[in-house]
Amino acid sequence: MDCDSLISEDFTMGVQIIQVNLRKKANSIAHHTSDFQNEKLVLRRGQVFHLLVVLNRPLGPQDQLMLQFITGKKNAISRHTMVELNARTSNLSQDWKATISKVSGSEVTVAVTSSPDALVGKYRLSVKCGNHTFKCEKIFLLFNPWCKEDKVFMPNEEERTEYVLNDTGYIYMGVTKQIRGKPWIFGQFEKHILNCCLSLLKPHIIKTTDMNDPVEVSRSMCTMMSSANKGVLVGNWSGDYSKGTAPYVWTSSVPILQQYYTTKMPVNFGQCWVFSGILTTALRALGIPTRSVTNFESAHDTEKNLTVDIFLDENGKTIGTMTRDSVWNFHVWNDVWMMRSDENGDNHGWQALDGTPQEISQERFRCGPAPLTAIRKGDVAVKYDTKFIFTEVNGDKLIWLVKQTPEDKKFILIAVETMSIGKNISTKAVGQDQRVDITYQYKYPEGSPEERQAMNKASNLLNKVVEHKPPTREDFYHISVTEDSVQLGDPIILTIVLKRNMVSLKNVNISCSLDLQTYTGKRVASLGVIQKTVQIQNPETEVVLTMNASSYINSLGMLDDELVIKGFAIAEVVGSNNEMVATEVSLSFLYPDFFIEMPNTARVDQPLIFTCSFKNSLPIPLTEIKFSVESLGISSMKTMDQGVLPPGKSIQFQMNCVPVKLGPSKFIIKFTSRQVKEVHAEKMVLITN
Known part of the structure; x- marks a missing residue:
């Protein structure tokens, strides 16, 4: 008109x-x-x-x-x-x-x-x-994932809702056979968060003229997550967090980013899941579809040779001076969704991005974005840092036994594991509070021709030769451990399963060395060595090993970290010429139950009162006990100190908070102590007028 x-x-x-x-x-x-x-x-x-x-x-x-x-x-x-x-x-x-x-x-x-x-x-x-x-x-x-012409366009509405608009979720932790979801509040819409995220994209980090490109923006935001790049969060894996907040205490990105925005000072402290959590928040705030992703049995290949080499002594104890490569129980990073205009059309879609300061990439600590399609195919030359992420999910694990001879050390390759790195790669399911396995997006099925082809392709591009022939055995062909957890305070019980190629009576020496470790493989305490000689005859034999709870119970508070039991079990036929097998032992702790009573509804600006109760079932006192509640429905986290809880005693008390926002809101109530970590409960509460 x-x-x-x-x-x-x-x-x-x-x-x-x-x-x-x-x-x-x-x-x-x-x-x-x-x-x-x-x-x-x-x-x-x-x-x-x-x-x-x-x-x-x-x-x-x-x-x-x-x-x-x-x-x-x-x-x-x-x-x-x-x-x-x-x-x-x-x-x-x-x-x-x-x-x-x-x-x-x-x-x-x-x-x-x-x-x-x-x-x-x-x-x-x-x-x-x-x-x-x-x-x-x-x-x-x-950015606009609803716009078909935008490079971050995501065609599925349910996925857009999950990866851009959902402000709560889960980050997965634990060990391969005992995966648990840690509730996390992303809070990308909260006060100061958007301002904070845009303020991080400084001209010396990204040119203003590159602010249209999700590749450059996500890589720059990844850079600014770490204080190593003068960014948000101080990484700390020492176990001493007295000058800040212990990483396991965080359940939300919001207080971290708000504190950084108001103080302009790095926040103490974080580990991989915290870096991932705040990066998910930052990129969802900017409109880039983002998810937190956990890789279990994540390799950190310090020699860049596509293998993780682990050296054991004859008791099965890891030789720290020789084992330079490490395998983390889990490692958390991010996937971001975008079209890669800087790469060919095969590399559009999900891209891996890691804000944890591990490796230098173009003079700064950062990693990615690396296309999942390139990682899957072994195209390790594709930008950015595809090689590093490929080795995290695809490296082969070599277990060496080091025998001391009168003349020198003898190295015996006792296991080549091609299926032990990069397990159960996990993220939150779309529209559901459940875990979904996305390993297939990162790699072909283990042992398949395509998976070996990807390894060979990566090896050729890196000029590395992959030729690790498994040791030849006449008798043994497999060893495994049935258990994957231990109830905190109970004895350690391990069922060793030996499988053989023949039926004959043999004497077998079994040695199992166990340590208390952090999730990155850092040894906190040596728990000891279990040794047993048994006679076996059948094709399959189970051998039970035990260790008293006293071996670990007093070491739980040595570091202010959640700890796991790790080690190796070696079985050797007595009198044989190195007829032996080995396997890794990995046990996570199961914690005592924690109970809350909270109403289903509450009123805005009125106290919400709930009851917490916990029983100490351990034979030792729990110290530095804290209860906390956090939600987007309240103005800030509420914490209550409860001191010491003697063995066998229970505690019950009331906490309250004041909701400030209408609508359904998830409340995360958490129990922590020096000895027991990561015990939490969740409750959805409808906040009304």
């Missing part, structure tokens, strides 16, 4: 802009940004939004209506940091467009569509009519 034909006024009076209404409520709903606790308008690129311009008189035939959007410090149309639009002509400018969609007297509605490749960040908006310029408040422009 020709707007000019609707106007019959005296246009001799100079036109002035009285008000520009950004229609925050309507635009926020349309752009899926209404949950942001932000006074400014938050928009997604490539999608129309409307603003209402109120003039002192109707718009005349000769009156121009211009809009100017500016971001960054060096403003120029050629740099795409300045966009100027004429709403009267509706011409495209840098793929942006503004049109007058409605005129009602002196009120003019303008429809603006930003480019799907626009720079992401804060924009200053000015509206000019005649000789009068009206400066509006700043607006935020984010």
